[in-house]
Amino acid sequence: MKIEETHLKGCFVITPKVFEDERGYFFESFNQHVFETDTGINVNFVQDNQSMSAKKVLRGLHFQTGEYAQAKLVQVIKGKVLDVCVDIRKKSPTFGQHFSIILDDKNRKQLYIPRGFAHGFVVLENNTIFSYKCDYFYNNKNEAGIIFNDKTLNIDWGISENELIISEKDKLLPTFENLFNLI
Numbered sequence: 001m002k003i004e005e006t007h008l009k010g011c012f013v014i015t016p017k018v019f020e021d022e023r024g025y026f027f028e029s030f031n032q033h034v035f036e037t038d039t040g041i042n043v044n045f046v047q048d049n050q051s052m053s054a055k056k057v058l059r060g061l062h063f064q065t066g067e068y069a070q071a072k073l074v075q076v077i078k079g080k081v082l083d084v085c086v087d088i089r090k091k092s093p094t095f096g097q098h099f100s101i102i103l104d105d106k107n108r109k110q111l112y113i114p115r116g117f118a119h120g121f122v123v124l125e126n127n128t129i130f131s132y133k134c135d136y137f138y139n140n141k142n143e144a145g146i147i148f149n150d151k152t153l154n155i156d157w158g159i160s161e162n163e164l165i166i167s168e169k170d171k172l173l174p175t176f177e178n179l180f181n182l183i
């Protein structure tokens with residue numbers, strides 16, 4: 001398992017060692033000891049989530065506020081996504097910056113996203129199954145988000161806006177500037 005920190009402090013790309021043979025494949029999709037040793041982060045995941053999406057679906061950008069903030073370890077079980085996380089830690093030198101990565105069932109890569117980040121992904125193959133661990137529980141009263149096409153964040157999702165499939169809820173998310181009263 002290789003664990004590499006991104007330019008956003010506390011955000012890591014994890015590349016598991018995949019063992020393939022005539023039966024198929026095996027890999028450790030999470031190992032607490034390796035994770036803590038390589039990242040220095042003492043994580044305790046309490047909830048696993050899974051979603052399946054059609055191609056061109058965009059879910060996000062989402063986060064939970066306050067004490068319900070969640071760190072996530074995200075991966076693709078089947079299919080392919082462009083995964084994006086945004087540093088929304090106001091005191092961070094990379095506040096407002098994002099990291100993007102292709103996660104799919106070929107590279108088997110995972111992304112560890114610490115608390116204080118917004119997260120989203122756009123689906124690049126039909127019927128993609130997305131699975132992730134969270135270190136705190138869901139609380140709909142603490143759900144928040146940023147509109148996907150925010151001009152300040154300037155994220156390139158790789159698919160034109162009019163083709164994207166986005167929930168009505170996500171279409172109404174605020175801008176980064178309004179959310180953080182930057183104007």
Ligand SMILES: Cc1cn([C@H]2C[C@H](O)[C@@H](COP(=O)(O)OP(=O)(O)O[C@H]3O[C@H](C)C(=O)[C@H](O)[C@H]3O)O2)c(=O)[nH]c1=O
Nearest residue numbers: 049051059060061062063072119120121137138139167
């Ligand atoms: C997140 C969540 C949702 N739900 C319920 C609430 C809704 O009735 C239904 C669908 O929720 P939503 O449309 O918010 O699902 P996504 O758009 O996939 O949201 C997720 O997508 C982005 C990319 C994330 O990183 C977040 O973890 C999460 O917000 O599941 C639950 O019961 N528990 C949960 O933990």
